[in-house]
Amino acid sequence: MTALDLRALLADPLHSGAYFVDEHDTAAMAAAGAALDFAVARVDLGDCADKAAVLAQIGQALQFPDWFGGNWDALADSLGDLSWLPAPGYLLLVEHAGDWRAADGPGFDTLLAILGEAATDWRTRNVAFWVLLPLPAEELQQLED
Template identity: 60%
Template sequence: MNAADLRSILADAEHSGAYFIDERDTGAMAETAGALDYAIVRVDLTGCDDKAGLMQRIATAGRFPEWFGGNWDALADTLRDLSWWPAPGYLFLIENAAQWRGANGGDFDTLLDILNEAAFEWARQNVAFWALLPFPGDQLTALED
C-alpha cells in the first residue's frame, strides 16, 4: 500500500476502529498518522502481565489525567473524552500484545470492544480514532477466527 492510500484510509473517520495489522506496517502507520497531525499513543505491552499493568501503560502513554480510575469503565470514558489532548485524529498502537492476549483472553476481548466503541463515538464527531494492534504476519489469520 502506498503512502497516499494509507493517508486516505487513516483520514477516513467512518472506518475508524480497532484492527489487527501486520507488525511490519507499524512504522508506516505511525508516520502517516504523524503527517496528519494525529495524536499518536504507543502502548508497549512487553512484559505486561495483567489488567492493572495494561491500564497503567495505556494511561501513561495516553497522558491520561490523574482522575483516571484504572478500570474498564474509566478507560471507556477517558477514550471517549481526550479533551486534554486535542487533535484532528488519534492513533493508538497497542504493540507486543500477543503474550498479554494469551494470558488475558477475556480482558483482551473487552479491550477491543472498548477501543471499537471509542472509535465509533469519535467517528460520529467526524474524528478518526484508530486502535491498531500489530502482530506478526503469520499470526494474523488465527486472530481473525
C-alpha cells in the first residue's frame, strides 16, 4: 500500500476502529497519521505488568488531564472527550501489547473493547479514531488462524 493510499484509508472515519497490524507497518502508519495532522500517540505497553500501568501509559501518551481517574470507566470517558487534544483525527499505536495480553487476557479484552467503543463513538461524529496494535508477523498469523 502506498503512503497516499494509507493516508486515504486513515482519513476515512467509516473504516476506523481497533485493529491488529504487522509491526513492520508501524512507522508508515505513524507517518501517514502525522501527514493528516492527526493526534498520533504511541502507547508502549512493553513494561506494563498490570492494569494500573497500562492506564498510566495510555494517559501519558494522550496527555490526559489530572482528573483522569485511572480506571476503565475513566478511560472510556477520557477517550470519548479528548477536548484537551483537538485534532481532525486520532491514531493510537498500542505497541508491545502481546506480553500484557498473555499475562492478563481478560484485562486486555476489556481494554480492546473500550478502544473499539471509543472508535465507534468518534465514527458517529465523523472523526477518524484508529487504534492499531502492531504485532510481530508470527503473532498476527496466529490471530488469523
